Amino acid sequence: MKKDYTFAVARIRGREMSLLSNAAMEQLLASKSYDEALHFLADKGWGRSDERLTADNLLQAETEKTWETIGEMVDDMSVFDxxxxxxxxxxxxxxxxxxxxxxxxxxxxxxxxxxxxxxxxxxxxxxxxxxxxxxxxxxxxxxxxxxxxxxxxxxxxxxxxxxxxxxxxxxAAGKKADNEVLRLYATLTVVAANIKIAVRCGQTGKSLEFIRRALADCQELNTEALALAALGGMESVVEYLAGTDYADAAEALKESPAAFERWCDNLIIRHMKPQKTNPFTIGPLAAYILARQNEIKCVRMVLSAKLNGLPDDMIRERLREMYV
Amino acid sequence: MELGLVYALTGAALASLLAGIGSAIGVGLAGRAAAGAVAENPDLFSKVLILQLLPGTQGIYGLLVAFVTLSQTGLLGGNPVAMSNATGLMYLAACLPIAIVGLISAIHQGKTSVASIGVVIKKPDQFGKAMLFPAMVETYAILALLISILAIFAL
Missing domain, CATH: 1.20.1690 (V-type ATP synthase subunit C fold)
Incomplete structure (x- = not known):
């Protein structure tokens, strides 16, 4: 029998209200110091009251809270493998x-x-x-x-x-999943990782054997062709990608590695957004977990930039679109 | 042997049965979403309760049609009237609109209520608008009820 996620999705809808919006992220970015950013997050309910207010505690607590929430709603957690x-x-x-x-x-x-x-x-x-x-x-x-x-x-x-x-x-877990968001996440994760590996190997002059060993098998990219392209450096990887379904990625890759990573995350977030209107499937739960991971990743970047006194523009280039 | 009364009773049974099943499914569906909403924000209870109850009306309409049919055929008072096959089949046909439309509309209304509960969770102040969406589905259940009642009274 197909599982019913109506109750869980309604709860997740409530939880989505406490996700950080783009505006909240801008506010966080506008914090004058690392401590001010931490207090801003604590005021938003981040972290646990019995723990010291540090970035590690805060982010670890939020990751745990996400899985605790999902664990309360779903009997079989293997769907989120x-x-x-x-x-x-x-x-x-x-x-x-x-x-x-x-x-x-x-x-x-x-x-x-x-x-x-x-x-x-x-x-x-x-x-x-x-x-x-x-x-x-x-x-x-x-x-x-x-x-x-x-x-x-x-x-x-x-x-x-x-x-x-x-x-x-x-x-493999993505191929087995019966939800589009989960399948897409798995595919894009592997595709993006393969592209990153190819670019880095090309830049560091790795051997073809090493590149072949590093690239994960997937149907969406011809790993052999990608490995050969990697030998020719960034230009030939971009050239190879232009002929695949990931031609947009090539553009982002040309801009900067950070722009490429942001492109990957934004693509997933954009595909997740239609899940907001789908109240009966596991899609909104999958989208929520991804939104939380994305949020935690962005907050980690902002906190680390605040701690090291990096300029806001540098962080902004790396910030992803938020789910809410 | 005349089976008219059997047909009429089948019609009454179908009206309450199918419309009741539809409502049970619809209310159950919306109830699960309502419980999820209240688990996160108990203040939403009264709003989501109304949305949960909307798909329940089809069951009441089915009951009403079954009741009128039983009354018209004398089954309610214990004095069943003699009825030809044709008349019995006409009662059965008269009950079908609310039976079938009740079943389908209640399920769809339940699904729409779930979606509206999602709206209320995100924007509680938009409850009035959110309630209109499942209420629209009700229109067709009311139309079916009207036809069933008019047909039964015309017999």
Whole structure:
């Protein structure tokens, strides 16, 4: 039977009222100092009253609150795997680096909340090299990445393997999703990441083999052609993209890397907006999570810019369109 | 054997049954949205309650038509009148407008109410306008009720 999300969507409608609008973001941007920005957010209900007012606490609390809210409304959280898998791979990366370096630090500090697997389980799997504790798919990447790191000591290669794992897992989860927003999110995440990888590899003069290893398989882009284009640098990547469905991305890419990242996020946000009028499907919930992630990302940028005294224009170039 | 009364009773049953089912679905749908709205903002209770109740009227119209049919055929008072097959079928036909339109309009009204509850959550001061959208669907249930009642009384 098709799941009914009428109750959850009505609740989400109420929650959407407390999302930061473009105007609120401008107000935040106009804060004279880092502290003033933090207090502005606290006044908007951000963070938890029993925690110290810091950017890390504030943003972590908001991420947790988002998943708590969704968890109250949805029985089966696996429908949101497209959003959560990257956190699993982040935690996996942290666990591998921690075990490899043997650093004496609290693993909790490195892990992020919101993944599909408990961070402790990931840590235990890596520490004991018992990859069967990890979900199918993740275990192979974990084994490959850890073995590569142990044998070569190349942290970047380890990251490349895990990043590709995260992208391919997200893409696969997107293909399985029965909602357009989730599918689109997964596809665009992988496409955008592949383009970014190609550009960066081209700029840093990586080998074709490395680029092939880094690019995640997806139907929307011909990864082989993209890898070859990457060898020719930014110009040839832009040329390649001009002949694909992502010709607009090429324009943004020519402008600046930040403009390209903003283009990716804005494209998703624009596709999400019609979900505002669809009260019976999981779409508005998916859109809300994405809107929250987008909001948290923007706030993180503003706070970090305020802390480092960067000019407002520099932040504005990176700010995304808000959902409300 | 004359089956006229059986047809008439079938008509009455369908009127209350289908229109009632439609209302139950519509009110249930709007109720879930209303509960979601109140979970986030309890002050919206009275507004969303009205929107939830709008799809409930079709069930009442079905009941009314069934009641009039039972009364006209004497079934209500316990003295059923002898009725030809043709007359019985005419009662059945007379009940069909509210039965079918009641079922479909109540479901659609429920969906429209859900959408309007979304408006009220975002803009509580626009309640008056939001209420008009599901109320528009009511028009067709009223038209069907009118035809069913006129036809029954004309028999």
């Amino acid at each position: 497209v959003y959560r898998l990257s956190d699993d791979y982040h935690n996996l990366k942290a666990a591998i680096k921690l075990c490899y370096t043997g650093a004496n630090m609290d693993p909790e500090r490195l892990f992020v909340a919101g993944g599909t697997v408990e961070p402790e389980r990931i840590y235990k799997a890596i520490r004991e090299k018992d990859y069967s504790l990890l979900p199918e798919g993740m275990s192979a990447y974990a084994a490959e990445a850890y073995d590569t790191l142990l044998h070569t000591g190349d942290g970047q290669l380890c990251d490349v393997i895990l990043d590709r794992g995260a992208l391919e897992a997200t893409y």
